[in-house]
Amino acid sequence: MQAEVDASADSIWDAVETTASKAGEEEKQPRTAAEWEAVRHNAIVLIEAGNLLTVAGRPLSRAPFPAEAAGALDSADIEKRIAGNRAAFNQYALTLRETARTLLAAIDARNAQALVTAGGNLDEVCESCHLTFWYPKQVIPPWPREGEPRYGKIASNPAR
Secondary structure, eight states: OIIIIIHHHHHHHTTSEEEEETTEEEEEOOOSHHHHHHHHHHHHHHHHHHHHHTSTTOOSOSSOOOOOSTTOOOHHHHHHHHHHTHHHHHHHHHHHHHHHHHHHHHHHTTOHHHHHHHHHHHHHHHHHHHHHHTOTTOOOOOOOOTTSTTGGGSOOOTTO
C-alpha cells in the first residue's frame, strides 16, 4: 500500500492545485508531455494495484506494523478484518481500479478539472476502505476551545 497505492495517489492528488496568497492565485497542473506522462504512470500503478489487492493470500505488508493512532488497527487485526470480509475488501479494490481508470481517462484527455474531480472520488474510495479495514474505531479529537494549547495552532479568522 505505501509503495504503490499511497505514493501514486499522493502524486496524483499533488498534480493539480491552486495556491492563494496576497500575490494572487497560482495554478499548478501538468503542462508538458513528460509531466502528464508521470501522472499517467501513477494512474496505471493504481489500476494494477487494484488487481493485486484482490489476489487471495497476498500479505498485507512485508513486516508487521503497530496501530498508527487511536482507533486504528495493527497489521494483524487488519488482516483478520480482511479475511473476515474478503468480498467487501475485493469490492473496494475493484472500485479503486475503476476509479483509477477514470483518472487515466482525465489524464489522457489532459483535463486538469476532470483529474481533480476523479481525484476527489479516489479520496472517497480510499477513505471508505480505510474506515472499514484500517481505522474503524478512529478517535477524532474534539475541536479545541479558546485557552487550550491546541487552540493557538489553528488559523483564526482575521476578521475577528
